[in-house]
Amino acid sequence: MxxxxxxxxxxxxxxxxxxxxxxxxxxxxxxxxxxxxxxxxxxxxxxxxxxxxxxxxxxxxxxxxxxxxxxxxxxxxxxxxxxxxxxxxxxxxxxxxxxxxxxxxxxxxxxxxxxxxxxxxxxAAMPDFHWNDGETWKGEGGTFYSLKCDYRLVVDNLMDLTHETYVHAGSIGDDAILDTPFEVTHTDRAATMTRWMIDIDPPPFWARQLGRPGHVDRWQIVTFEAPAVVVGDVGVALTGSGAPEGDRSQGVNGAFLAALAPETETSCHYFWNFVRTFRTDDEQLTRDLQRAHVNDGKGVYDQDHVVLEAQQRAIDRNPRSPFYNLNIDAGALWARRLIDAMLAREQRSAGAPQAAE
Ligand code: FES
Ligand SMILES: [Fe+2]
Structure with a gap:
């Protein structure tokens, strides 16, 4: 850092x-x-x-x-x-x-x-967050105010979706996530993790959204834009219908949106949404998807919340313990590198305010 x-x-x-x-x-x-x-x-x-x-x-x-x-x-x-x-x-x-x-x-x-x-x-330097405009993509999200963790732990969480298999078993978790390689690309402002799972059984959440039997191709294309926005283009389409080549018409497409604001060094505000391009007029589905994410401790993000705050407590108790990095951390590592590059630029630029230190 x-x-x-x-x-x-x-x-x-x-x-x-x-x-x-x-x-x-x-x-x-x-x-x-x-x-x-x-x-x-x-x-x-x-x-x-x-x-x-x-x-x-x-x-x-x-x-x-x-x-x-x-x-x-x-x-x-x-x-x-x-x-x-x-x-x-x-x-x-x-x-x-x-x-x-x-x-x-x-x-x-x-x-x-x-x-x-x-x-x-x-x-003009505002991160691209147009998915949240409520026009093409529909959804209603919420906020975790004062989530008790370093905002970068949320970035790590969203840039590495292998955690779904363990934290979100029964909804979006799937062993296929563990078996499928992914690639990470980056620019000087953004890092993207792309994973395609071809010809798999859809996990329960996506099987419900698709509403049709059969194997699917599932995608997770997660982009971090420095310093604190993550957008995950996710979905499934019937296997063989051409989704990996760009035709998603036989599938369902959603996007998870995260705009983060550090509150302190160990807490943050997490503005989230889950938007979709399917059944966009279905208000009940909008409410159901909102509840699938946050619902009195039972939603997918509630599950993340518990992990993130426990992780921060452990870090606070063991401040000198390092993080070890695995292949699955490649996206998160690029995100952290881009944050560090912004910090380094800010330090170099004369007169940068340091009031919060
Ligand atoms: S503290 Fe605000 S007017 Fe005195
Ligand atoms: Fe999660």
């Missing part, structure tokens, strides 16, 4: 679903930065440092009046750019009275913030 901090700051991170941010104050910690979010009257989202300039009370404990935040302690008022516009019992406002305002963009149904140098915040 190129720095003591495991996450770059000069990046867009998801802070909330768009529907969660209304005309009210919402607190989030992103990369160690305490941020208060709210929606302005014009519909744009503001993101301010969640600490009053005066005595550091979290502004999220105050109230929103118009587009301004009134501190809940002594009533200082800050506008959506973070500038103080009112001080109690004095006419002149100290010109240095302001809180930091963070670049924020609403895209792909999520609110993204940039905790690093605002001058470098380029909306």
């Amino acid at each position: 190129a720095s003591g901090r495991p996450f770059p700051l000069n990046a867009w991170y998801p802070a909330a679903w768009g529907h969660e941010i209304e005309r009210a104050l919402a607190a989030r910690t992103i990369c160690g930065h305490d941020i208060v979010l709210y929606r302005r009257a014009d519909g744009a989202v503001a993101a301010l440092e969640d600490a009053c300039w005066h005595r550091l009370l979290p502004l999220s404990m105050g109230r929103l009046v118009g587009d301004q935040v009134v501190c809940g302690y002594h009533g200082l008022v800050f506008n959506s750019a973070g500038r103080c516009t009112h001080m109690p019992a004095q006419k002149t406002i100290n010109p240095s009275a302001c809180v930091r305002s963070y670049p924020v963009v609403e895209r792909h149904r999520l609110i993204w913030v940039w905790p690093g140098d605002p001058a470098l915040a380029d909306p």
Whole structure:
């Protein structure tokens, strides 16, 4: 790792679903930065440092009046750019009275913030997460807020789906995953793990979605985009119908979506969705698929959740124990390399803020 901090700051991170941010104050910690979010009257989202300039009370404990935040302690008022516009019992406002305002963009149904140098915040650098737009691909997901693990453990988990056989036996797990080789490719921003399982019995989850008997070709094409987005193109199609060659018409195609935001070095927010291109008007199926992932401890992601937090607890107890790498870790290793490259670039670039360290 190129720095003591495991996450770059000069990046867009998801802070909330768009529907969660209304005309009210919402607190989030992103990369160690305490941020208060709210929606302005014009519909744009503001993101301010969640600490009053005066005595550091979290502004999220105050109230929103118009587009301004009134501190809940002594009533200082800050506008959506973070500038103080009112001080109690004095006419002149100290010109240095302001809180930091963070670049924020609403895209792909999520609110993204940039905790690093605002001058470098380029909306064009936003990770591609269009599967979440709700147009071609349909689904409803959720969030694990404050999942108690380093966000990179989630990346590891999603980039190596051999864990399905053990963690998700009975739903998407399948011994074929273990027997089938995969390949990993990468660019300077992304790493992709591709596995095709040809002529297999579909695992129970996919057999139900396909609704037809017979052997299938199953694919898992999982792409990580640095620093914290993973998209898994997954599905099955009847064997011999040409899916590996590009014709998926005799199959069912889904995508698992993960946009992660480090909260601290050992906790993260995990925005997830599972979207699909089959039976897109079937609201009941949307709800069923959502429950298949998170359902009071019984969903697929609930199972991952237990493993990830237990893994972090073990790491905390044994901080010097190394990780050993197997062939199955190739995708995760590339992901971590790309994160490390971002960290190294950030360290080299003059004036990169280090506030969260
Ligand atoms: S702490 Fe906010 S006004 Fe005093
Ligand atoms: Fe999993």
